[in-house]
Amino acid sequence: GDSVTQMEGPVTLSEEAFLTINCTYTATGYPSLFWYVQYPGEGLQLLLKATKADDKGSNKGFEATYRKETTSFHLEKGSVQVSDSAVYFCALSDYVADKLIFGTGTRLQVFP
Amino acid sequence: DARVTQTPRHKVTEMGQEVTMRCQPILGHNTVFWYRQTMMQGLELLAYFRNRAPLDDSGMPKDRFSAEMPDATLATLKIQPSEPRDSAVYFCASGAPGTGETQYFGPGTRLLVL
Numbered sequence: 276g277d278s279v280t281q282m283e284g285p286v287t288l289s290e291e292a293f294l295t296i297n298c299t300y301t302a303t304g305y306p307s308l309f310w311y312v313q314y315p316g317e318g319l320q321l322l323l324k325a326t327k328a329d330d331k332g333s334n335k336g337f338e339a340t341y342r343k344e345t346t347s348f349h350l351e352k353g354s355v356q357v358s359d360s361a362v363y364f365c366a367l368s369d370y371v372a373d374k375l376i377f378g379t380g381t382r383l384q385v386f387p
Numbered sequence: 388d389a390r391v392t393q394t395p396r397h398k399v400t401e402m403g404q405e406v407t408m409r410c411q412p413i414l415g416h417n418t419v420f421w422y423r424q425t426m427m428q429g430l431e432l433l434a435y436f437r438n439r440a441p442l443d444d445s446g447m448p449k450d451r452f453s454a455e456m457p458d459a460t461l462a463t464l465k466i467q468p469s470e471p472r473d474s475a476v477y478f479c480a481s482g483a484p485g486t487g488e489t490q491y492f493g494p495g496t497r498l499l500v501l
Contacts, residue, residue, distance in 0.1 A: 318492030368488035
């Protein structure tokens with residue numbers, strides 16, 4: 276079945292460092308891809324999404340490009356802030372079952 | 388600013404007691420999801436509904452959990468009897484037709500079963 280694989284965390288960075296969180300997927304069709312973020316004590320929030328190959332989703336300085344050839348949707352940010360500390364979830368849409376399939380989440384910790 | 392609301396936000400109960408969690412989806416959203424999040428298992432999909440009809444509840448322990456949508460503005464998740472292993476954060480999320488499967492999450496109910 277469809278699945279999402281994320282890099283293990285935690286990812287620990289200093290403020291203003293470059294961030295990459297890897298995400299790869301397995302899908303039989305052409306799913307939409309998502310990044311959600313969960314801040315401490317809160318629910319998940321949509322960060323960005325891409326609906327077809329080569330689309331780039333972006334929001335709040337974060338970017339991810341839908342790469343069909345490598346089945347990847349890596350999350351990047353050029354300069355992280357302490358306020359970016361959170362858990363990041365990669366997800367894909369399962370059109371057959373009409374639901375999202377989430378990765379296990381990657382915790383990001385940014386220190387001043 | 389439309390949001391998914393969940394009540395209660397926190398619940399402490401004793402083993403064997405009934406627990407009911409409520410969710411109010413965003414007005415106009417026709418799909419509702421229930422998730423459970425724990426440190427050990429991560430985020431698990433328990434059940435989901437479309438137009439108030441259950442689509443899949445295979446992620447839910449059938450003997451003690453039940454999920455319903457009495458009307459379009461209310462979804463409930465019930466545990467009876469509760470057990471310590473049910474301690475987790477339970478999230479409700481809703482989605483609208485034509486939004487590309489985007490789900491909007493509530494703040495969660497943090498459940499502790501002693």
